[in-house]
Each structure stands twice: as C-alpha cells, then as structure tokens.
Amino acid sequence: MLLNFRFENFKSFESLAEFSMVSGKVKLHEENLYKNENFKYLKFSAMYGPNAGGKSTFIDAIGISQAIVLNDLNVVATKDKYNKNDPANSNKVTSFEYEILLNDKVYTYGFSVLMNKKKIISEYLLDITQSNSVDEVVEIFVRGQEDGLQSIIVDFDYLKVDKDTENRINVYKEDLEDTTLFLKSLNSNKKIIKTKFSEETVLEDIFNWFENTLEVISPDGTTKSFNLTYLDEKYLSALGEYLNAFDTGVTKVRFERTTEEALKLPVKIREKILEKITLDMKGDNNTGALINSNSNIFKIELEDENLKIDEIRFVHNSETITYSLEEESDGTRRIIDIFTILMGEKNKVYIIDELDRSLHPNLTYNFVKQFIQTTNSSQLIVTTHEDRLLDQKLLRRDQIWFVERNEFGNSELYSLEDYKVRYDKDIMKEYLNGRYGSVPKFDFLFGVM
Template identity: 35%
Template sequence: MLIRFNAENFLSFNKRIEFSLIANKERRLPSHIIKGDGLNILKSGVIYGANASGKSNLVKAIDFSSQVITKGIENLSPVNCHFRLDKKNIKKPTIFNYEIKVNEKFYSYGFALKLDNNEIIEEWLYEIGRKKENKIFERIRNNEGKHDIEIGLQLSSKAKTRFEVYREDFKDANNLLFLSEMNRKSIDDFSELKVFKDVFNWFNKKLTVLFPKSKFSGLNFIGDDNEMSETFNSFLNVFKTGINNVTSEEIDLDNFDIPQKIKEDLTKNILKTKAIIFEINGITYSLKKNNQNEYKIKKIGLEHYTNDGQSVVFDIEDESDGTQRLFDFIPALHELKQTDSVFIIDELDRSLHSKLTYGIFELFLNATKENESQLIATTHESLLLDLELLRRDEIWFMEKQNNQSHLYSLDEFKVRNDKIVNKDYLLGRYGAIPIFKSFKNLKF
C-alpha cells in the first residue's frame, strides 16, 4: 500500500509537497481504512484543482519516479522536468520519497537526482515503525565523487562477502539506483537481502499509473480467461453500453498481413510486457505468447444485437470515447478486487458521465473491503465530493500560488460530516477552482 509520497523540484512543484493516505481519527466509513501496527491507511484518494494547477503533475511525479526505479533513468527523458520558473533550480536536486507497506512491513524509500545530467546523488531505504526506524541502506556521494553504500542489515558472512563485491562495483554508478541494481544481482540465496526484492517488486508489480490515453492490458485476457471475459460482459451490461458480448478472433502471427518490420518490433516489445495492445487502421489487436511460446494475435470485437436479434460485431474504435475508456477501467477494477494493487488514474472522469464516475468509485470501495487495494485519482467531477461516499481525509485539492503547485486536504477545513461539500467547493470556499477575468471585455 502507498502511505505517503513526497516530491520536490519537479515540474510545478518547487518546494516539497506531500500526498498522504494516513487516516485521521474520525470513525466514519471504517471500511475505507486498513489497520496495521497502529497506523490506519486509507484505501482511496481524489485530487481536485483547476486546469494547470498541478494535478496531473502529481501523477507524472509518481509515474516518473517509479519508472526511474523499474526502467532506469537512462531510458527516460527528464529534460526540463525540474521546476523551471526559478533559474537556480536547474542545479538543485530533484527529490522523491515513498512510504509504502509491503508484506506487513513499512518502508521509506527515496532518492535525489540531478536532472540536468541524469545523476543519482543520494538514495535511502529504511524500515519504519511507530517507535523507531531501521536503516537498510543509505547511499551518498563522497568528496571524490564516488558512491558509498552503508548497509544497516545484519548479514551472514557469505552475504557480506557478496555484498562487498556489489558495493565496490557500484562506486562509479552515477546514473543507477542501488535498489534497481541489486534486483539484477543473484541475491535469492540470501534471505536477509529479500527486502530489496520486496520493495522493488512493489513498484514493478503493485503500482500502476493510468493517464487519459493509457491502454491497460486487461484486453489481453479476453478469449483465454473466462473470468476476465465474464467480468467484461457483466460490467458492460451494468453500465448499459449496448454491448452484449466481447469477442476475440485468434490469428497466427505468420498469417497476419503486416510488414515484417512491424512484426519484429511487436515481438521485441512483448519480451518486456508479456502482452501488448496495438491498433492498425482503427482495429484493435492483442498480441501475447501462449504456453508453447508461440506468438498469437487476437482481434477484439464488440457484439451488438439488431432489433430482430441478429449479431453485429463492431471494432472498439466504433464505440464512444466513454465506452473505450471503460475498457481500461474494467480490468483495473477486476485487478483491484483480486489483488492488493495500487492504481493511480489521471482524469478519472474524462469522457465519462458523472454518475458513471461516481459508480466506479462506489464499486471499488464495495468490492475491495477484504483486501488492501487502493484507488487514487485526479478529477474535476464534483459529484464525488460527497461525504457519504468519501471521508474528509480522502479528498485533496491542488492550487497554484506564485506559479507553484500546493497540495492540501479537505481535512484541514474541519467541515461537518453533513456539509454539502461539492456546493461549497464550486463556490470557492476550499480554493483550487479556476479564477478568470470577466468575459465582458473580451474582444474577438
């Protein structure tokens, strides 16, 4: 689970901002809380704000920092990602820090880097508790420009010998994270080093970020996963999309009529993601490997019925933008229900009706009472500002002040639980709304 996230000197965040999912002491909606080691963690959060206030930048900060961990900064393009409205910031470090819960333990992990030359200058991992914190490792750059790793774990003699080799090899690794590098090493034989795998896998397997144009991979399971296919059909029926069934037609890659270069690129990419979705001439396809390591392509279709009961299959591109967006949310909701995942969705309400946006959050909260999944979203949908749906500490606002983004919670306003929050928000009582001059003097 995500407990807290901090970012500094990234996009519109000049000073340190903090997004926290630590619950307050109110007793309302107890099913929204996961309790553990004296710490109550919220299952959801929504972030409001005017256009260009920095909501999407919060999502981008989480996405960028998690990709630095899982993919490496050498595979990213962080040019001009620092806070650019202060010229001195180009030389200042950009800092990210996460507090997370993994396997009933709590960790603080973060790093500082210089975005002008992709250089990691600090990194740390601590196990944290109510009374004390235990250092797992800390990495700093010494006066000679070398990277020193200080380990806080109690290691066996064999593990210590192996670790010393890794530490020595890492002294000149200016653009690598030590956490990431340790996950490329042979450490499975040393149980005391398992924490490196656990923390890395949280970022690699538990955390998913969806932007408005993201394509989540749930479509890959249609046709060979009965549960997923039934889930799609059930959701589409509940949401009254007019789709009666999701179909798939399997095509052998060798018989697929596309240029050989495109085939090579597709199979090269699938090594990294196991399955991918792609479009050709407005038709959606899914490519994955079967158990025999054979590449198989599926053409995804949506079955509608005519007035006389005849079946007509449409391509996904023939459907409305809202229906297409549901094809990302349905597998996301399915995964949230089945696993302890964290989904962060930018512009949840984009192309969706207000009641449908409300229904997605309501469905998530009802369907995940037995697990530790979390759903965090940015939105403009004021219908979600309902204290019967969400707690005060689950509602956040982003506002620009002096060209910098500031993040704060509704909980700071100490509003009553019977308050009509969405009305007060639109009246500007909590800030984070658009403020513009009168249109009367606008000349065309």
C-alpha cells in the same frame, strides 16, 4: 501499499509536497479503509484542481521517480524537470520519498537527483516500523556524498546475509555509477538476490513493489494486466455485464474466429509478427498472445501447428450483429481500459491521470463506488474534474485532495482534511463556489463582437 509520498523541486512544485493515504481523524466510512494492526490506510483518493494547476505533475512525479528506480538515469527524461520559477533551482536536488507498507513492515525509501546533470546525490532505505523516535529507525542502507566522493553504508546485520553475499554487495557499492540507484544495482541480478539473501528479502521486495505493484496509467493508457486478462472468458463475461449495467449499449462481449487479414496490418509486417508469435508459442509455456490494433483486440493461439485468431466483438441488441472496438464510443473504450482494476490482481497501487476522461458522471461515480466496495486489497489514486465524487456519502474528507498554483506560479497540495468541514456539508457546492480553492479563475471573458 502506499502510505505517504513526498517530493520537492519538481516542475511546478518547488516546496515539499506531501500526499498521504494514511487515514485522518474522520470517523465516517470505515469501509473505505484497510486496517493494519497498528494503523488504518485508505483504499481510494481523488485529487482536484484547475487545468495547469499541478494534478498531472503530481502523477508525473510518481511516474518519473518509478522510472528512475527501474532504469538508469541516462534513459529517463529528466532535463528541465526541476522547478523553473526560481533559476537557482537548477542547481538544487529534486527529491522523492515513499513510505510503503510491505509484509507488515513500514519502509521509507527515497533519493535525490540533480535532474539536469543526471546525477544521483543521495539514496536511503529505512525500516520505520517501530519508529516512535529517531533512535528506533533502522537505516538499512544510506547513500550520500562525503568529501565529494560517494559513500554507501549498509546494515548487514539487519539483512542477515552471509559473508559471501556481504562481499558481493560491497563489490556493487564500489562499482556503482552516479546514474544508477543502489536499489536498482542490487536487483540487476535477480538470481544473486534470491539465492544469497537468507531471511530478509527487503531489497528485492522494495524493488518489486516499484516494478510490479505501483502502476501509473495515463489519460489514454491501460493497465499492465489488460492484455493478460483479456485472454480469460470469465473476464469478458464480467466486462459485458458491467457495460450492460451502465447503459453503454453493449450487452455482451465475446470472441469470434477471424482471419489474418482482419488484423489490418501491412502484409510484410503482419507476416513477421505472426512468424515471431508462432516461434514464441512453440515452447512448453504456450499461453497465447494478443495483438492490439487500431481497430480491435485479437487473441492468437497455436493449434496443431496452425494459428488460431479470435477477435473480441461487442454485442448490442442482436446476437447476429457484432461490433469491433473502434466502433464503440470513447466512453465505452475508456471503461474497457480501466475495468481490469475492478477484476485485477490484489495488492496493486493504481495511479490514474484523468479518471473521468470520456466517462459520463454516473459511470465515474459508480466505478469509484465499486472499487471501494471491492475486497482485493488494492489502492486507487486518481486526478479528476468529476465533482460528483465530492460527496461525503461516498468519500471521507481525508480521501479528497486539492492542488492549485499560488501567486508565484508554484503548485501547492493540500487535503480537505485541513478544513473544518461538517459531515453533512455539501462539499461539492462549496468547492464550486471556491471555498477550498483549486478552481479555475477567470480574469476576463471573450465578448461577442
């Protein structure tokens, strides 16, 4: 799980920005917390701020740092991503740091990059589980610059690897390019990681956290598990009940058999896609496939050498009349995009930009409420303009964050926990009145001519 995230010199953020999912001093709403033997951490956090204040930049900082972990720098768009409010920042590193709770241990993983030069300057992985002092921090590996040359120090005793694996890691060290993170390089061959590391699999586990646990969702995006989950009849039934409960007009969601022509793709493209799907599904692991078109979602399965195509349809008042996805409202489609989070995998960290896009305030509020009540061990961090969530009957002070630009044009991130707010205060009213900053400021209004 995510405990803390820090970054600096990234787009509108110049100084170090610190975001935390570790619980503060608030005593209310213990149900909003996950509890570890040593500390407590939050299930959900919401971030507020005016347009162009820095909310999406915060999301982008997580997204681009994840992309750098999983890919070579050469394929990640980093140009001009440093803070431009001071020209000197172009020659300064951009840094990202994560504190992660994984397998009952706490790790710090971070790295710094010269964005325009696409060059990694430093990287480190620390075990800080028992770190009451600097001496108790275990440096699993540290990468830096020494006399202009790259230097990587690995704690092989901590990793508990045999001599053969140690030699292999040293080869990775020697061959490492300054556009690739050491963590990525070591995970480029999963077979070596899995078979050679005896007791400690931390290098694989940390990489897998970025690859499979952390999930950044854009305002018009869906979850990674969206497609796989849609193959499940149980999921469609639960989705129908959810849409019905929140007055979307939908009472049921189901599959209906359809034809290839319903895919609404050019004939040649359709034939190529279906041919590939057929070949892919002729193996022993035939689990079906999905096609998401502009009009709907189609499930395709192979049955007796023939393709069976089902379309997801939405029932409203009559069982005999159904509707396609494109016929549903933007709000209903948004719910469908993110509903997987309520039904999805355990131990995920979802980051959603503009949770409330196209959603009625009641839907946003109840979605968050349901997520908090779930017990699937996932975390959800969102940016939003929905002020109804600013309710101390729903959220704790340490779950509410603000971002705004200062007089120099730099974004600053801070928590409601920084303010002395009584538990019975109407924080929504105070926020809208500018008590906590982070609201739009109007220097002029357009007059009527």
